[in-house]
Amino acid sequence: MALVLSARRxxxxxxxxxxxxxxLAIAVVGRGCDVRExxxxxxxxxxxxxxxxxxxxxVWRLLSPETQRRLEERAQRATDLVGSNLRYTALDxxxxxxxxxxxxxxxxxxxxxxxxxxxxxxxxxxxxxxLELVRVDGQWRIDLPGYGDGP
Numbered sequence: 001m002a003l004v005l006s007a008r009r010x011x012x013x014x015x016x017x018x019x020x021x022x023x024l025a026i027a028v029v030g031r032g033c034d035v036r037e038x039x040x041x042x043x044x045x046x047x048x049x050x051x052x053x054x055x056x057x058x059v060w061r062l063l064s065p066e067t068q069r070r071l072e073e074r075a076q077r078a079t080d081l082v083g084s085n086l087r088y089t090a091l092d093x094x095x096x097x098x099x100x101x102x103x104x105x106x107x108x109x110x111x112x113x114x115x116x117x118x119x120x121x122x123x124x125x126x127x128x129x130x131l132e133l134v135r136v137d138g139q140w141r142i143d144l145p146g147y148g149d150g151p
Contacts, residue, residue: 040118040133041108043140048105056094064134064143071147102126 043062050058060068071090078088105124112119116135121128132143 038140040110040113040120040135040140043133043142044108044120044122044131047142051096054096056091056096059094059096060091062142064141065136066134067142067144067147070144 047059047062050062063071068090071093075088075090075093078093079086082088102124105122107121107123109121109123110118111121111130118133118135118140120131120133122131132145133140134143135141
């Protein structure tokens, strides 16, 4: 009788294990169907984090190719103006100040998105700001179209 009960227990345990494995597989597959690439708001959050950390290279990687090109042009112009052994790079032109006195954004929201372009609004107790983003090779990058237009 003991052998019959233990055999039944083993069969029941194996059946329960199979059911648990199937349920787990369904849950994982179901989650996988809803995976999306990070949106433009994630790029803005990454920029805020990189800026707060003082990581110029990370900030550089989050800029659009067009913004990077403008920074490189301005660095070359600055180097030409000083006319000495001092050479400026685009990273030298990325100024990251302290964000300790700045309020943390309370909300970051995509307000427009069409194809590979998006506009993200950042809200904090200081007010609102909008950033333009472009998708390059599947990654969202911050585009600063007016950068370099000043004196």
